[in-house]
Amino acid sequence: MxxxxxxxxxxxxxxxxxxxxxxxxxxxxxxxxxxxxxxxxxxxxxxxxxxxxxxxxxxxxxRDQPLPEAPPGQPTVTEWLTELFVLMMPLDPERRTAYVLGAAFGERVPFDDAIAAAVRASDAEIEARIAALIGLAKSTGEAGSGVDPVSIAAAYLALATGCATRLLATHEPEDVVRERATAWISALLR
Structure with a gap:
């Protein structure tokens, strides 16, 4: 419209x-x-x-969503996905506002079919891009051969959403978030 x-x-x-x-x-x-x-x-x-x-x-x-400066998958898929994860976290006022607004509309999903459809489409697009990167990681040996890119992409988004919600209350420093994200993503890719 x-x-x-x-x-x-x-x-x-x-x-x-x-x-x-x-x-x-x-x-x-x-x-x-x-x-x-x-x-x-x-x-x-x-x-x-x-x-x-x-x-x-x-x-x-x-609104533009923050993306890592490096091309997708560089220097490694793990590092790129870690940087994306950190950029999605409400660690500064601008990112906090973006997350709060997204979460507010997320609450409307059960009651508004148009918003639910838009959220589904957006999530599907993001998951497809992440799954493609995980597929790349499989082909280079960075991810385990038994890893299912689609399932891991969904887990990545769920983890990011949960972590971002938690950070609204805990206010952890970015270096701690980055260290944890690296460990979580490395585990997901195994």
Whole structure:
């Protein structure tokens, strides 16, 4: 769907609210206050709160996700996957905000078929790319010959999600996270 400039501005205001206070804080009134528009302007831009949430989710998906600087699989698959893992962790304000926003919409998955479909598609794309890297690691001997790339890619994402959620409460330093991630990924590839 194509959104107007005003709808995008309001969606961004909704995302800012969500990052600070959670998705429950998003109402037409709070988005109006955050954006400087009237409640009527928000209601005119979005017929329902679900329409506003859909626009917010679309804006969130447009944001660039951090990727390691090296080409995929270099210098090794383990090192590249470790770097990606660390970049996905909420270890600084920007990454924390990105994770909090993703988690907020993750809570909507059971109740919103459009968001659930988008999350499934995104996860499938990420898993396919990681599985391809794990396949590369198998071909070079970096991963064990019995490793199933698809299963390991799913495990990698589940581990990253769980670790990121835990880090919201524990605030561990990046070097500790990197050391653990290297050990976990090495174990997955065996």
């Amino acid at each position: 194509t959104y107007s400039a005003r709808q995008l501005e309001l969606a961004d205001a909704g995302l800012a609210l969500t990052a600070r206070s959670g998705l429950a804080a998003v109402t037409f009134r709070t988005v109006a206050a955050e954006s400087g528009w009237s409640v009527g302007a928000v209601q005119k831009a979005f017929a329902t709160k679900d329409a506003l949430l859909s626009a917010m989710f679309a804006r969130l998906r447009e």
